[in-house]
Amino acid sequence: MSSYRIELVKHDQKQGPIIRWWLDSPISDATASLDTLTGNGLVFQGWVLQAKPADFQVYVRHGDELAVFEPDCARPDVIEIILKQKPEKHPQLSCGFRFPLPLTSADFELGVIQDDQYFPLCQGHISGPFKVLEGKGNWLFLDNDTNKSVEQFTGKQLLEAEAKQSWQLYMAKLQAYAAQFQCKHALLMAPAKEAVYTEFYPYAKGALTPVEQVLRLVPVGLNLCYPVEALQQSAKRSFRVTDTHWSPFGAMVAAVELAVSLGLVRENIEALFANDEYRRVPLIGDLGNKMFPPRSADEWLLKSFSYRKSVVSDNGLANFGRTLCLANELALVPRHLVIFGASSSYSMLDYLCRIFGRITLMHTAGNIDPGVVAELTPDYLVCQTNARYVVRAPDANYSLAAIIAEKSKDVQSAKP
Incomplete structure (x- = not known):
């Protein structure tokens, strides 16, 4: 079964009303099976802290689809370590999120929606075990294979x-x-x-x-x-x-x-x-x-x-x-x-x-x-x-x- 590699590019910590955020899962350079990515779903887990407590949602944009989730995970560890406050009855205690999402596109974006505004936090890409060369008319060819097919055809090898x-x-x-x-x-x-x-x-x-x-x-x-x-x-x-x-x-x-x-x-x-x-x-x-x-x-x-x-x-x-x-x-x-x-x-x-x-x-x-x-x-x-x-x-x-x-x-x- 093929393993696919997850590549992540994270944006700055401060995004609009967001002062700190973190993505526990997935992590960059991690691998996942096709069954995970399209069947059970890739697990997104993390937390978001705001300058002032307010309602927000977490979104993942993949292809033509937009999936939206409510933050419903209590994260006392974040309140204690990051804000250095007591977690009991804290207004941002439920700042965490965790959800599986079957993906339909190699590229995805994770972010936050607040007051109808979108704040991207992270860009992701799913790549296969080997690179594939895309030609005209959706034709696919070998790219970085061990025999160096491209170099052979171009006469460099x-x-x-x-x-x-x-x-x-x-x-x-x-x-x-x-x-x-x-x-x-x-x-x-x-x-x-x-x-x-x-x-x-x-x-x-x-x-x-x-x-x-x-x-x-x-x-x-x-x-x-x-x-x-x-x-x-x-x-x-x-x-x-x-x-x-x-x-x-x-x-x-x-x-x-x-x-x-x-x-x-x-x-x-x-x-x-x-x-x-x-x-x-x-x-x-x-x-x-x-x-x-x-x-x-x-x-x-x-x-x-x-x-x-x-x-x-x-x-x-x-x-x-x-x-x-x-x-x-x-x-x-x-x-x-x-x-x-x-x-x-x-x-x-x-x-x-x-x-x-x-x-x-x-x-x-x-x-x-x-x-x-x-x-x-x-x-x-x-x-x-x-x-x-x-x-x-x-x-x-x-x-x-x-x-x-x-x-x-x-x-x-x-x-x-």
């Missing part, structure tokens, strides 16, 4: 000589494995969202990017599938508005391009998906979930087919180490496809499992385990990575068993 050498070694190993095990191969690089929909991105593309550097390093004979143009020219939107990943339709486009790069006939592949049906559903997405309140957009999900009916086994691990095996006797090609993939591979399964009779997908982000390849002897070997990962080349001598053992141990230790 480029590959050093060592990284280039690592990529050359990795691609040479992939070619060698394909030759050794006599299988067709492909390196599938899922384009970044901003490379496909540059018109919505708030930054201009640099003269040279890390992806372009990798493309220049591709040796003769290596089958690299980088379907950026096909995704750009897609008849339907190929990426999700509030997510980093391609849409189901984009996954279909990528599956077609991958199959064609592996030597299959385009017309035969496209015919498999010609009658697919989609349904419109509002989805938040991994970027929309990082905002407060969470941002959603209508997306078209495939409703006429699901790869889950073809799943033979699934070890259920999260991310790295997860292994899925699929079988479909009705597939176009009765051959075995092995994928060392990343997150973008999962949405492609709805389409790939209708092309290939057997599929083994291992979540390794393109890292190759040669022992697994030797054991499975695939007809097609695909390594899938995401364009934003190219700052570090994948590992061609990866141990899937080691990562599965480590993840499984963590899962067992977490059980009661």
Whole structure:
């Protein structure tokens, strides 16, 4: 569950008739869950002292809404410590307030109403665990991620000589494995969202990017599938508005391009998906979930087919180490496809499992385990990575068993 950060900017203590005030809760830099912010409500607690006792109310303005509350909490501690007076029967004894309020906006204002005048005391902002870049048309993009997506796209972050050498070694190993095990191969690089929909991105593309550097390093004979143009020219939107990943339709486009790069006939592949049906559903997405309140957009999900009916086994691990095996006797090609993939591979399964009779997908982000390849002897070997990962080349001598053992141990230790 995402944690959201609370940022506060407090005004001066003296505001109109107010001589002192304090906010016990929330505090700046505190975190809160989405359930707290929108369900039970964020708790506001504090006190307000006036130069002369008078009726007042506490308000919170959030978005288009204004919530008003009466101060009804006795605060003898404030009377004793701040005013240095006896609290018994003091005219400002009930100077405290405490109330939960579900918020509808990332920005809010806390203040006091007295004699129909508004006196702001504090400005607040709710931010997600990661910054999200807002582009044109409400499109969302990654901002301060660990791969420095913005710097990559603008050309400020480029590959050093060592990284280039690592990529050359990795691609040479992939070619060698394909030759050794006599299988067709492909390196599938899922384009970044901003490379496909540059018109919505708030930054201009640099003269040279890390992806372009990798493309220049591709040796003769290596089958690299980088379907950026096909995704750009897609008849339907190929990426999700509030997510980093391609849409189901984009996954279909990528599956077609991958199959064609592996030597299959385009017309035969496209015919498999010609009658697919989609349904419109509002989805938040991994970027929309990082905002407060969470941002959603209508997306078209495939409703006429699901790869889950073809799943033979699934070890259920999260991310790295997860292994899925699929079988479909009705597939176009009765051959075995092995994928060392990343997150973008999962949405492609709805389409790939209708092309290939057997599929083994291992979540390794393109890292190759040669022992697994030797054991499975695939007809097609695909390594899938995401364009934003190219700052570090994948590992061609990866141990899937080691990562599965480590993840499984963590899962067992977490059980009661």
